[in-house]
Amino acid sequence: MNDxxxxxxxxxxxxxxxxxxxxxxxxxxxxxxxxxxxxxxIMRLIDAIEDDFGIELDLTAEVPVALTQTVDSIAVYLAEVSAAGR
Structure with a gap:
C-alpha cells in the first residue's frame, strides 16, 4: 500500500x-x-483533503464524483488536479 x-x-x-x-x-x-x-x-472529507494536501478544490459547479467513490478514485483525481496545476 502506498502512503x-x-x-x-x-x-x-x-x-x-x-x-x-x-x-x-x-x-x-x-x-x-x-x-x-x-x-x-463527504464535505468533511473534502475539507480534510484540502487541509491535508494543501490544495483548494474548485467545487463551484458540483462535487466531482471521484471524491465520493473510493480511495483509488480520489487518488486518481488528485493526481489529475496536480498535473493540471489547479
Whole structure:
C-alpha cells in the first residue's frame, strides 16, 4: 500500500467518525455512500483533503464524483488536479 492511499483512507475514517473502517476504506470497490458515508461526511472529507494536501478544490459547479467513490478514485483525481496545476 502506498502512503497516499493510507493517508486518504485515514481521512475517510476521520470524516465518517469511524463509520467506515480503515480496512473498508482501503478495500472499497463501491461508493462511500454504500458504506454509510453521508453528504456531511463527504464535505468533511473534502475539507480534510484540502487541509491535508494543501490544495483548494474548485467545487463551484458540483462535487466531482471521484471524491465520493473510493480511495483509488480520489487518488486518481488528485493526481489529475496536480498535473493540471489547479
Amino acid at each position: 497516499e492511499r493510507r493517508r486518504l483512507a485515514d481521512l475517510v475514517v476521520a470524516a465518517t467518525d469511524g463509520e467506515i473502517s480503515l480496512e473498508d476504506a482501503l478495500a472499497a470497490e463501491v461508493p462511500f455512500s454504500a458504506l454509510g458515508m453521508t453528504s456531511l461526511g
